[in-house]
Each structure stands twice: as C-alpha cells, then as structure tokens.
Amino acid sequence: MATILIAEARFYPHLNDMLLAGARKAIEAAGHSHETIAVPGALELPAAISLAAKSGRFCAFVALGVVIRGQTYHFEIVSEESARALMDLTLAGFAIGNGVLTVENESQAIERADPGQGDKGGHAARAALALHELREKYGA
Numbered sequence: 001m002a003t004i005l006i007a008e009a010r011f012y013p014h015l016n017d018m019l020l021a022g023a024r025k026a027i028e029a030a031g032h033s034h035e036t037i038a039v040p041g042a043l044e045l046p047a048a049i050s051l052a053a054k055s056g057r058f059c060a061f062v063a064l065g066v067v068i069r070g071q072t073y074h075f076e077i078v079s080e081e082s083a084r085a086l087m088d089l090t091l092a093g094f095a096i097g098n099g100v101l102t103v104e105n106e107s108q109a110i111e112r113a114d115p116g117q118g119d120k121g122g123h124a125a126r127a128a129l130a131l132h133e134l135r136e137k138y139g140a
C-alpha cells in the first residue's frame, strides 16, 4: 500500500469538500492511504507539492482546487500558471493528478466537483495512481 498526498487549494471550501470526497473514495478503492494538506489558493499548489515531495513519503500527488473567473486577468494567471507548474512537475517525474477546476461560475464547478456527476476529484486521483503505476513499471 502506498501513500498519496492530496494537496488542496481551499479557496472555495464547500466546493473543495466535494472534490476531496471523490479523491478519497478513489484512493481508498485502489487500496492506498493518503494524507491531506491545504494551501490558500491554486497558485500555491505546485510549491506545496514540490516541498512535500522532499519528504520522500509520497508515491503520488493529487492537486485539488477551484478557480472561478472574476472580473480581471487574474483568472488566467491563477489557472494557467498553476496548471503549467503542475505539468512541469509531472514531466519532471512526479506522479500528479490535476484536479483543479477552472470554470466560469459556481454551477459549472458543482457539476464537475460532485462525485456523483463529473467527479473530477476522483478522476485526478486515478490519474495520479496511473502515473505512479507507469513509473513503477518503467522506472523513475
């Protein structure tokens, strides 16, 4: 049994709770354990994962969060920079599933965060585990 780290950006706690439920269910269904850390927003997720990875305790990482467009360019910065940095870490060899929703409004977020609908949290967990299994198979 391996340990997965769920790193969540709790900018919208009630939406994150839905993502978290889906991710936890997927990790437990795969027979693994997990720990959870929280940061204020999605821009902090890549650094949080990079810092936690130095412990050597985690085989894979799930990034969870919700970015909802506001009135300024900040949406592009938060959504694009967090996604790019998470992808850079993934390509550097970290098994990361990106469950950060980037949406226009809360209803879009609910549809995708709900484990009974889009289950993006569960999907991100399964993605992280898939990358972990590939790394185990082909070597780090």
Ligand SMILES: Nc1c(NC[C@H](O)[C@H](O)[C@H](O)CO)[nH]c(=O)[nH]c1=O
Pocket (backbone or CB within 6 Å): 009, 011, 040, 041, 042, 043, 044, 065, 066, 067, 068, 069, 078
């Ligand atoms: N507007 C959203 C943010 N903004 C906060 C940033 O992620 C970051 O915490 C801040 O710029 C300090 O570095 N974060 C989200 O996760 N979702 C948003 O909708």
Ligand SMILES: CC(=O)[C@@H](O)COP(=O)(O)O
Pocket (backbone or CB within 6 Å): 067, 068, 069, 070, 071, 072, 073, 074, 075, 076, 078
């Ligand atoms: C995605 C965001 O940063 C957003 O919540 C900020 O809203 P605004 O662009 O109106 O400041």
